[in-house]
Structures are given as structure tokens and as C-alpha cells.
Amino acid sequence: MPTREHIDQKPTSEQRSELAAQDTRDDDDRVATTPNGAYTGGYAYHELDEDGELVCGGHSDGRFVEVTRAEAKRTGKTPCGKCEWLLELQTESSTSD
Numbered sequence: 001m002p003t004r005e006h007i008d009q010k011p012t013s014e015q016r017s018e019l020a021a022q023d024t025r026d027d028d029d030r031v032a033t034t035p036n037g038a039y040t041g042g043y044a045y046h047e048l049d050e051d052g053e054l055v056c057g058g059h060s061d062g063r064f065v066e067v068t069r070a071e072a073k074r075t076g077k078t079p080c081g082k083c084e085w086l087l088e089l090q091t092e093s094s095t096s097d
Contacts, residue, residue: 016043016078023079027070033077035065044080045072047087056082 011019032054034042046064047055058064067075 010043011078013076016076017073019078020073023069023073025069027068027073029069030066031069031072032064032066033072033075034063043076043078044083045069045077046080047083054083055086056080 030048031045032048033045045067046058048066049055052066054064
């Protein structure tokens, strides 16, 4: 099964499905994504901070919509690698204090 470290370009549909399946966070959590068919071609779903803003700041000027993680996965979206990386850094920082 591929991991994010083994994918060096835009993931294929199959890789997106596999990466989404590896995401064990609550499927009822709210995330943000571009609408399907959006001009930005977005394929990731983004984590939201406590203010409802994208953890990674977003990748385009596109409009984002809030959906459940389950809905994002169902529509072929994959977790945003930058969001995951930033959240991991925050977790490491808070556990080292």
C-alpha cells in the first residue's frame, strides 16, 4: 500500500482512495474541500482549525466547502499532506513542552 512518502506527483484515483482509507480520524469531523468539478482540480480535503480556517492556508483561490471526512473520502478526495504535516508538528511541539 503506498504511503505519502512514496508518491512524488499528484496521486492517482487509486492512490487517493488508499491514502483516504489510511486516515483513521473520525469520519464525522468537518473538513474543507473544493467542490467536485471545481476549476482548481483539487483532490485533497483539508483540516480545519478551531476558527474554521484551513490548517494549511489552502492551495488556491478556489472556493472551499465544508463536508464530513466521510463525504470527502466518498468523493475521491485524499487527506492534505501539508495539513497532516502541520498538525504533526503541532503535536510534537506540544508533547515536547
